[in-house]
Ligand SMILES: Nc1ncnc2c1ncn2[C@@H]1O[C@H](COP(=O)(O)O)[C@@H](OP(=O)(O)O)[C@H]1O
Ligand SMILES: [Mg+2]
Ligand SMILES: [Mg+2]
């Protein structure tokens with residue numbers, strides 16, 4: 321990638337994600353992942369806490385005055401000594417092989433308390449001004465637990481606009497040309513051979529991929545969305561979890577578009593990462609609950625990578641995703657990501673299907 325705007329931020333973000341992925345792969349390969357249930361009943365593991373600590377430590381060292389909006393917080397570890405010590409034992413042992421790269425990430429965390437404090441540096445409010453990093457240390461924790469897909473997602477926003485996005489996907493094929501098929505969301509050996517891709521984008525500079533494991537030493541490849549012209553030839557992907565996106569509405573939309581191929585279900589922003597390199601075309605995430613508000617860390621990196629690869633990401637009203645609203649995406653409901661040449665057709669099918677539902681209030685019909 322060209323060494324210009326945000327080159328340093330990109331480089332550090334890539335190295336930080338790579339290093340944290342070493343930790344998550346080690347945790348995924350063990351049977352005791354230290355799973356806790358958070359107050360919203362969603363799971364968090366040693367992998368989530370450990371990856372958040374390692375990535376924020378690298379951000380603190382390199383970009384001391386930036387805000388950080390990250391998913392996890394340290395309270396559950398403060399109250400649980402044995403889990404805290406397990407996380408710490410992974411964190412202190414995880415280093416990049418390449419010493420020069422490791423040194424760029426800083427001298428590391430001093431002790432357990434430093435680790436807890438660093439995890440809590442992710443409590444910033446975010447918003448529309450200044451430099452804000454957003455981090456999802458493990459996106460798709462449920463996928464991580466079921467040995468499926470997950471992603472480490474890190475993005476930098478400046479004045480509410482995403483400028484840098486990095487997605488580490490330890491269980492996606494390293495080969496950009498591997499097809500998107502039904503097996504991809506199923507059991508994976510953690511970071512097994514031929515697995516692990518690191519995707520990245522800088523606004524205005526395109527999207528790139530490289531093997532997650534060889535990192536800085538590997539050659540980057542430019543990636544792009546599918547060039548398919550006929551929507552009937554498209555493959556779409558969606559969450560595995562029926563509670564996270566509306567499988568019924570998504571099936572109706574696919575039918576309305578004449579798509580006969582079954583959807584590919586996989587966890588995490590690996591969906592954005594897949595379509596960004598032309599493995600499948602469409603990612604639909606239509607709401608199930610009327611009250612759930614999506615989080616910025618679940619979309620920021622994927623949104624930029626898809627757009628830089630030649631795609632479009634909007635909500636169901638056709639609006640771009642607004643990342644300047646704080647920790648949550650209060651201005652957007654429902655997500656539609658697709659190659660630019662197909663997006664308008666897909667959006668109009670989304671609006672038609674949702675508009676026909678009696679309980680659907682969000683679609684503004686005037687945008688049709
Ligand atoms: N009711 C809901 N609707 C939409 N997304 C939800 C949700 N409950 C949780 N999520 C989010 O869905 C993400 C996983 O998405 P996917 O289903 O595509 O794998 C979770 O990320 P984490 O796993 O990082 O907590 C979580 O933030
Ligand atoms: Mg979570
Ligand atoms: Mg997430």
Ligand SMILES: [Mg+2]
Nearest residue numbers: 391456458459
């Ligand atoms: Mg997460």
